[in-house]
Amino acid sequence: MTRKILILPGDGIGPEIVAEAVKVLDRLKADGLDIELEQGLVGGAAYDAMGHPLPEETLAQARAADAVLLGAVGGPRYEALERSLRPEQGLLGLRAGLGLFSNLRPAILYPQLADASTLKPEVVSGLDILIVRELTGGIYFGQPRGVRTLDNGEKEGFNTLVYRESEIERIGRSAFEIARKRGGRLCSVDKANVLEVTELWRQVMVRLAGEYPDVELSHMYVDNAAMQLVRAPRQFDVMVTTNMFGDILSDAAAMLTGSIGMLPSASLDAAGKGMYEPIHGSAPDIAGQGVANPLATLLSVAMMLRYSLDEPAAADRIEAAVGRVLDQGLRTPDIAAEGQPTVGTAEMGDAVVAAL
């Protein structure tokens, strides 16, 4: 069956890096992968063309597709717009509209780039962890929320951390399934010693563990997890946590690898359909110069093949090809050591296609 992939280049460097992903997908298609690509508009590009960052048409295209590949959205030109029309709303609208509650953020350190990390190479070399973050619930969405004025005139701000059992269970299942496809170890991160919500979180994870005897479940308090990530990050395989804890821990984990231009991400629904994107933004400071690193986007394509299209061999091929071009010494400016010669976006993409 032909699988449909919706390509949303977006803004800034988005179109440049996505063009390289299309080259890779075209090559896999020529080699027999049964896919069909379709282009759509999101973010500032959609606002410019149609007056809204997420036109109805784009959401319909996304719903009809088997997977979505997004470049990046946003840019200084759009910052003065009212909030509902800003490019970022396109992204949030897609997440909500597609019910993408499971956010997968890997942090992989390629041995060739061990020097890019701020941590010592012996601490991070070989790092390969995946953080599964709950994306549509928790304190970022809980009601009631707001700022109110008390009787004595003092202001009070409040948010609500709330999770239903069903919400915990579905993110838990997503994480157990993924741990099964990786190293078979899952660490659930909570604050069960202080927060009742995460006590429930822990109970649900323990219950689910009974259904996944092949996955080894452990628990860690979030403060310790933050410390362990910078002390001995290789102890982790898959981590699963709440929306806010995951927001913070996944950025810390990303920086262990040194380059934002290397990291992919995925957001999945209950059926495994997903949206895939590099973790970085639209990089307006380098847009249009042809120097952006396309590898995070190419690695996002690999995640798409693995998690939504069930084509693990094709995913392996892309990841191996990326390893090979790094071995060959090819570097975009963001991952080059001082004085090392660099290549541009298209040259890097072409090299990966050749290495495929």
Ligand code: NAD
């Ligand atoms: P950014 O990730 O765009 O850029 C941060 C720094 O990293 C910049 O110096 C940039 O040049 C560099 N960088 C990023 N990606 C790179 C790549 N592939 N190759 C080489 N260098 C790269 O973050 P920012 O500057 O805070 O935000 C810029 C815009 O992007 C804003 O409008 C923001 O809202 C938006 N944004 C979008 C997303 C998204 O689409 N998912 C995520 C974050 C930020």
